[in-house]
Amino acid sequence: MRVVLLSGGVGGARLARGLVAIPEVELTLVVNVGDDDQVYGLEVSPDLDTVIYTMAGVEGPHGWGLAGDTFAMMDALEALPFDSTFRIGDKDAATNLFRTDRLAAGWSLTWVTTAIASAFGIAATVLPATDDRVRTKLFTPGGEWLRFQEYFVTRHHTDEVVDVRFEGAANAKPAPGVIEAISVADAVIIGPSNPILSIWPILAVPGITEALSQVRPVIGVSPLIGGAALKGPAHRVLTSLGLPAGNAGVAKAYDGLLTDLFVDKADSADRTRITSPRVRVTDIRIPDLAASTALARQVVGLL
Amino acid sequence: MRVVLLSGGVGGARLARGLVAIPEVELTLVVNVGDDDQVYGLEVSPDLDTVIYTMAGVEGPHGWGLAGDTFAMMDALEALPFDSTFRIGDKDAATNLFRTDRLAAGWSLTWVTTAIASAFGIAATVLPATDDRVRTKLFTPGGEWLRFQEYFVTRHHTDEVVDVRFEGAANAKPAPGVIEAISVADAVIIGPSNPILSIWPILAVPGITEALSQVRPVIGVSPLIGGAALKGPAHRVLTSLGLPAGNAGVAKAYDGLLTDLFVDKADSADRTRITSPRVRVTDIRIPDLAASTALARQVVGLL
Numbered sequence: 001m002r003v004v005l006l007s008g009g010v011g012g013a014r015l016a017r018g019l020v021a022i023p024e025v026e027l028t029l030v031v032n033v034g035d036d037d038q039v040y041g042l043e044v045s046p047d048l049d050t051v052i053y054t055m056a057g058v059e060g061p062h063g064w065g066l067a068g069d070t071f072a073m074m075d076a077l078e079a080l081p082f083d084s085t086f087r088i089g090d091k092d093a094a095t096n097l098f099r100t101d102r103l104a105a106g107w108s109l110t111w112v113t114t115a116i117a118s119a120f121g122i123a124a125t126v127l128p129a130t131d132d133r134v135r136t137k138l139f140t141p142g143g144e145w146l147r148f149q150e151y152f153v154t155r156h157h158t159d160e161v162v163d164v165r166f167e168g169a170a171n172a173k174p175a176p177g178v179i180e181a182i183s184v185a186d187a188v189i190i191g192p193s194n195p196i197l198s199i200w201p202i203l204a205v206p207g208i209t210e211a212l213s214q215v216r217p218v219i220g221v222s223p224l225i226g227g228a229a230l231k232g233p234a235h236r237v238l239t240s241l242g243l244p245a246g247n248a249g250v251a252k253a254y255d256g257l258l259t260d261l262f263v264d265k266a267d268s269a270d271r272t273r274i275t276s277p278r279v280r281v282t283d284i285r286i287p288d289l290a291a292s293t294a295l296a297r298q299v300v301g302l303l
Numbered sequence: 304m305r306v307v308l309l310s311g312g313v314g315g316a317r318l319a320r321g322l323v324a325i326p327e328v329e330l331t332l333v334v335n336v337g338d339d340d341q342v343y344g345l346e347v348s349p350d351l352d353t354v355i356y357t358m359a360g361v362e363g364p365h366g367w368g369l370a371g372d373t374f375a376m377m378d379a380l381e382a383l384p385f386d387s388t389f390r391i392g393d394k395d396a397a398t399n400l401f402r403t404d405r406l407a408a409g410w411s412l413t414w415v416t417t418a419i420a421s422a423f424g425i426a427a428t429v430l431p432a433t434d435d436r437v438r439t440k441l442f443t444p445g446g447e448w449l450r451f452q453e454y455f456v457t458r459h460h461t462d463e464v465v466d467v468r469f470e471g472a473a474n475a476k477p478a479p480g481v482i483e484a485i486s487v488a489d490a491v492i493i494g495p496s497n498p499i500l501s502i503w504p505i506l507a508v509p510g511i512t513e514a515l516s517q518v519r520p521v522i523g524v525s526p527l528i529g530g531a532a533l534k535g536p537a538h539r540v541l542t543s544l545g546l547p548a549g550n551a552g553v554a555k556a557y558d559g560l561l562t563d564l565f566v567d568k569a570d571s572a573d574r575t576r577i578t579s580p581r582v583r584v585t586d587i588r589i590p591d592l593a594a595s596t597a598l599a600r601q602v603v604g605l606l
Contacts, residue, residue, distance in 0.1 A: 041344060041403035070375050076397030079422040082404070090393045094379030100344035101385070119382040 008198020012191025013054035018292030027124035028181040034136030034201030132172035139163035169204035195253035226266040311501020315494030316357035321595030330427035331484035337439030337504030435475035442466035472507035498556035529569040
């Protein structure tokens with residue numbers, strides 16, 4: 001069973017971990033790169049790394065980095081006149097240093113990602129949405145366009161988001177393999193990631209939305225529990241951009257692309273509120289591998 | 304007593320540590336940047352860091368990096384398809400990451416170096432020879448121009464050096480403060496560094512040699528003991544470039560610039576062999592702080 005998962009960071013990564021544990025599933029991930037940035041001169045790809053680390057079961061406890069990592073480098077940076085808000089562990093730095101070095105040497109992000117996924121023993125194809133530079137920018141009431149990492153890490157996603165753009169997306173091409181994987185997929189799943197900040201930057205790459213519209217089913221898993229994200233600003237960003245609150249907003253954000261939407265039991269009322277896509281109610285909390293695998297089985301069990 | 308020390312890495316750094324321990328000495332270092340390079344996307348300045356780490360008494364045991372550093376980042380890189388010959392410890396990576404980030408932000412190398420020296424509590428002014436990009440390249444019988452780090456780290460300085468050039472030097476300007484420090488110095492010392500690979504790239508920056516020629520004394524400390532470098536290829540490079548062997552070659556490499564040259568007891572015969580500069584014979588081995596300070600006192604005692 002060929003499955004494509006569109007994913008941002010933590011939520012999508014946890015569903016990926018469940019999907020990759022199902023032997024019948026040939027999994028291809030198409031991962032958001034709108035959060036990518038240069039930090040301390042390092043090329044960081046937070047969602048790609050979170051997906052790979054989580055599928056390997058070695059992700060850090062707070063939604064970034066590696067479990068049990070040390071911070072000798074960051075601690076040494078404390079002595080220097082330097083804003084070290086963005087914490088990178090020593091082992092995590094190796095991943096970023098590898099990517100920085102290889103991109104500078106002319107490798108594509110796809111090649112770099114394949115090498116990292118392989119080093120972590122991932123039994124799935126992990127693709128960036130694009131090898132081109134797409135950068136999510138957020139407009140706030142302060143009148144500034146913030147880079148994603150500024151918004152999310154430095155300012156703790158407390159700013160209201162009144163507009164969003166994906167710089168570079170209009171001229172980006174899908175990474176090699178993305179359209180091919182979607183076009184032969186038995187199902188596409190849109191993971192429980194922030195629709196606007198994690199999935200829109202994927203859909204903004206010309207060709208991807210068109211390819212998805214040719215595939216059935218396209219199954220969404222809501223990032224909301226009881227109308228709000230467990231972590232992060234997904235529900236706030238939906239409404240501040242003028243979309244409906246809750247899962248109605250999630251459905252609307254995907255604008256007819258979904259055939260099905262999994263929502264949590266806490267949001268079972270959405271079954272009657274939302275007429276399209278078809279709403280499926282289950283326990284979508286996936287705090288551990290067992291829950292991830294159970295949800296993944298339910299989602300692909302539809303096929 | 305205002306003293307300027309021209310320095311490469313280990314040897315010059317050890318003399319610097321002795322000089323900075325003498326309360327009467329106001330020390331300005333002018334440090335080689337010809338070995339600087341981009342490694343894994345990081346801006347490395349090996350001689351500047353060695354000088355700072357050594358003066359702080361926290362230098363690594365093998366002539367690079369920091370004492371007691373960990374290598375979690377390098378160990379993690381082993382899992383990736385990556386040439387990790389150039390080892391950078393986790394704390395040492397912080398220095399390099401800081402420099403990379405700040406240079407990218409538009410700071411000069413002088414500013415970056417001042418901040419690093421300050422973080423390590425160095426009571427001397429540490430200046431790069433230039434804020435411009437100067438890169439030492441070595442021509443070998445293999446017909447290749449090697450970057451310094453390729454020659455030194457990757458190939459363990461085993462290639463014969465038949466020519467040398469300092470890319471960018473002709474258009475480089477001395478870093479702010481270099482000419483000023485030299486022109487008011489009571490003495491300039493050229494440290495026990497490789498004359499050709501560590502000191503020539505400093506002298507190649509237009510204005511520095513001219514400024515030195517106005518100052519007396521200019522005191523060299525030989526990098527040779529018994530005609531050979533304790534570490535590194537200094538003696539081999541002298542002869543492969545057609546200079547005399549031993550301290551005669553050191554004197555010749557500085558081409559009339561020195562007023563005095565300190566040589567080791569093992570080379571006391573050079574006192575009669577070399578007519579200019581004046582040869583001073585003493586114990587120039589400086590394996591520890593006590594020896595460094597003793598030699599430094601002798602050298603500045605000349606004044």
